[in-house]
Amino acid sequence: MAEENVPQQQPAPAPAGARPHGKPSGPVRRGKRSFVRKKKVCRFCVDKADFIDYKKAEILAPFLQERGKILPRRMTGTCARHQRWLTVAIKRAQNIALLPFAAGR
Amino acid sequence: MEERQYDLIFICRPDTPEPDIDKLISTLEHAVAEKGSKIEKTEKWGRKRMAYRVRKLQEGFYVYMVIRSSHGELVKELERRLKVSDPVIKYLTVRLDEELKRQDKLKRIRERRAARRPRKSAPAPTPAPPAAGEQNAATL
Numbered sequence: 001m002a003e004e005n006v007p008q009q010q011p012a013p014a015p016a017g018a019r020p021h022g023k024p025s026g027p028v029r030r031g032k033r034s035f036v037r038k039k040k041v042c043r044f045c046v047d048k049a050d051f052i053d054y055k056k057a058e059i060l061a062p063f064l065q066e067r068g069k070i071l072p073r074r075m076t077g078t079c080a081r082h083q084r085w086l087t088v089a090i091k092r093a094q095n096i097a098l099l100p101f102a103a104g105r
Numbered sequence: 106m107e108e109r110q111y112d113l114i115f116i117c118r119p120d121t122p123e124p125d126i127d128k129l130i131s132t133l134e135h136a137v138a139e140k141g142s143k144i145e146k147t148e149k150w151g152r153k154r155m156a157y158r159v160r161k162l163q164e165g166f167y168v169y170m171v172i173r174s175s176h177g178e179l180v181k182e183l184e185r186r187l188k189v190s191d192p193v194i195k196y197l198t199v200r201l202d203e204e205l206k207r208q209d210k211l212k213r214i215r216e217r218r219a220a221r222r223p224r225k226s227a228p229a230p231t232p233a234p235p236a237a238g239e240q241n242a243a244t245l
Contacts (some may be wrong), residue, residue, distance in 0.1 A: 048215065050207070050208040050211040050212055050215075051204060051205070051207075051208040054199070055112075055114075055169070057156075092197070092199060094156070095197050096114050096116070096195065096196075096197040097116065097155035097156050097157060097159060097165065097195060098155075098156060099156050100156040100157050101156075101157060103156075
């Protein structure tokens, strides 16, 4: 068991220097400060949504910034497929004045 | 041409008397019937606050319809009528049948997968009984 642990530890520090992108390799980062980032899950996948209805503005509203911009995937954790459907739905809702293009005032 | 499904939403001025809106709806119904198509449902959502001002109005009376048609010209005709009629301040037609088809497909896949999974966890009862006639169904 002790022998197994040694090779596992070796690759762990390597990616920190090797990664030029600076992206954390996972939700848990080991270093001076270790913290756990909560993994975001696509809300539509949780609900098993096969279709995003543009008529339900109250469902779409949380995916807008307060000025009316669509929130990016990295903020909301939506999966690629559902984000694609979501943007279409939001744009339709905007067209019929259920959602703002740009919230003024 | 195969049948297509459309969502049609239009917004009237909030001060339009309700009979006028009903009249407008019935003229649209006539136009739809003329082309041999049908209205699946008509919903009056009533007065709603719009997300932004349209023609200096902050509120509007929403009407929502679902139309099934195999006649492509119908949408053009309906939109023309809505554009001409005075109380209507905004309208939107969305073709939905392809998305609904996709929804159906995904649903079916999901159901199939859900049906398969419990069979694996409890394998004993199902494989034993199938007779000759039932084997066909199993291979499908």
